[in-house]
Amino acid sequence: MQVEFDLNGQSVSADVEPRTTLADCIRGNFGQTGTHLACEHGVCGACTVLVNGEAVRSCLLLAVQVQGDKIVTVEGLSGAELTPLQAAFRKHHALQCGFCTPGFITTAHAVLTRVRERSDESVQFLYRAPDGACRGSAHGARQRNVCC
Amino acid sequence: MPMLAFRLAAPELLVDLKHLGNLDTIQIGRDGVRLGAKVRWCDIESDVRLADSHPLLAEAIKHVAHYQIRNRGTVGGSVAHADPSAEMPGIAMTCEALMTIVGSAGTRIEKAADVFIGPLQTSLEPDEILTEVHLPAWPAERRWAFLEFARRKGDFAMAGVALHYDLDGAKRIVDAHVGAIGVADRPIRLTEVEAVLNSNQLNDDLIAAASAAARRSIDPPSDIHAPGAYRTALVATLLARGLKKSAA
Numbered sequence: 109m110q111v112e113f114d115l116n117g118q119s120v121s122a123d124v125e126p127r128t129t130l131a132d133c134i135r136g137n138f139g140q141t142g143t144h145l146a147c148e149h150g151v152c153g154a155c156t157v158l159v160n161g162e163a164v165r166s167c168l169l170l171a172v173q174v175q176g177d178k179i180v181t182v183e184g185l186s187g188a189e190l191t192p193l194q195a196a197f198r199k200h201h202a203l204q205c206g207f208c209t210p211g212f213i214t215t216a217h218a219v220l221t222r223v224r225e226r227s228d229e230s231v232q233f234l235y236r237a238p239d240g241a242c243r244g245s246a247h248g249a250r251q252r253n254v255c256c
Numbered sequence: 257m258p259m260l261a262f263r264l265a266a267p268e269l270l271v272d273l274k275h276l277g278n279l280d281t282i283q284i285g286r287d288g289v290r291l292g293a294k295v296r297w298c299d300i301e302s303d304v305r306l307a308d309s310h311p312l313l314a315e316a317i318k319h320v321a322h323y324q325i326r327n328r329g330t331v332g333g334s335v336a337h338a339d340p341s342a343e344m345p346g347i348a349m350t351c352e353a354l355m356t357i358v359g360s361a362g363t364r365i366e367k368a369a370d371v372f373i374g375p376l377q378t379s380l381e382p383d384e385i386l387t388e389v390h391l392p393a394w395p396a397e398r399r400w401a402f403l404e405f406a407r408r409k410g411d412f413a414m415a416g417v418a419l420h421y422d423l424d425g426a427k428r429i430v431d432a433h434v435g436a437i438g439v440a441d442r443p444i445r446l447t448e449v450e451a452v453l454n455s456n457q458l459n460d461d462l463i464a465a466a467s468a469a470a471r472r473s474i475d476p477p478s479d480i481h482a483p484g485a486y487r488t489a490l491v492a493t494l495l496a497r498g499l500k501k502s503a504a
Binding site: 127149151153156162163164168172173219 | 260
């Protein structure tokens with residue numbers, strides 16, 4: 109099936125099998141390999157991307173479902189320089205192995221954007237809702253980051 | 257989608273309801289809360305009216321999966337999937353929700369108890385879709401609690417308990433509704449527990465009697481996540497905690 113969407117600001121189209129996940133499409137068809145796949149059933153959060161600004165698991169979406177949507181992956185968050193959030197992750201070394209970090213960055217980006225847009229929300233929102241199943245030792249650093 | 261990823265399901269035809277209109281609203285009226293099938297968990301979380309209109313629903317939905325999944329998961333999807341551990345089917349059972357089902361033969365309205373017929377099984381026919389879940393009106397003074405236990409936040413609960421009841425003039429419990437998830441092949445009502453609670457004042461003895469009734473009324477299977485006896489103990493403990501919490 110043919111699918112067209114906006115990927116990190118560029119209009120793209122692909123001819124994919126209906127069963128192809130958005131994650132596989134982003135990686136396989138468009139070579140944007142910053143989106144990582146680990147559990148592939150919606151638990152770990154490594155594959156999180158933004159669909160029309162909302163953080164979602166790209167392993168739980170079929171590529172054909174995002175027809176006409178605006179997709180942003182970890183590659184699309186920053187321009188020539190790191191975003192303040194990415195810079196904070198780097199400064200505080202908020203990772204252990206780093207495999208799931210793209211998912212944490214995209215999720216935290218979406219949450220912070222939401223917090224900015226809605227004054228009644230707070231970053232506690234993210235703490236109430238852990239976003240991934242990282243077994244690494246960087247939870248404290250990651251929380252400090254998002255608070256910065 | 258996880259069912260596809262695990263190769264547990266291989267549908268020949270999969271229809272995305274994303275572009276169907278009018279199914280994504282939360283209507284709150286005198287007759288209760290009506291949730292369109294496309295209402296997402298994040299829509300429920302961000303609807304401040306529900307804190308008064310249906311606090312049990314609002315609390316239960318906080319426990320559904322993770323942030324990113326709550327941006328996508330829907331009321332209709334969860335009910336039609338009918339996972340025995342899932343929160344929405346549990347709330348629908350406990351609150352005696354009415355489900356609107358639309359198909360080529362017309363529209364029918366069914367009680368939740370008649371919709372959930374087995375593990376991941378509903379009474380939906382292949383040519384039918386669920387369009388609305390109607391939770392009956394919620395009196396302002398109603399007491400309630402929702403508690404579940406999972407090893408990691410966002411995981412499927414090993415067991416969970418939802419309850420609500422009203423009090424008469426003598427502070428006796430009336431119209432107790434107690435439901436459990438994760439302990440049978442579908443979400444269930446604990447009618448024996450309800451009978452123990454009804455017409456009595458809540459105190460430590462009644463809580464102990466209710467917990468004992470809960471232990472008697474379930475026989476959950478053992479699986480890789482927990483032995484059946486552990487799930488039984490969980491329900492008894494969650495029920496006792498929930499009843500205490502409801503009185504606070």
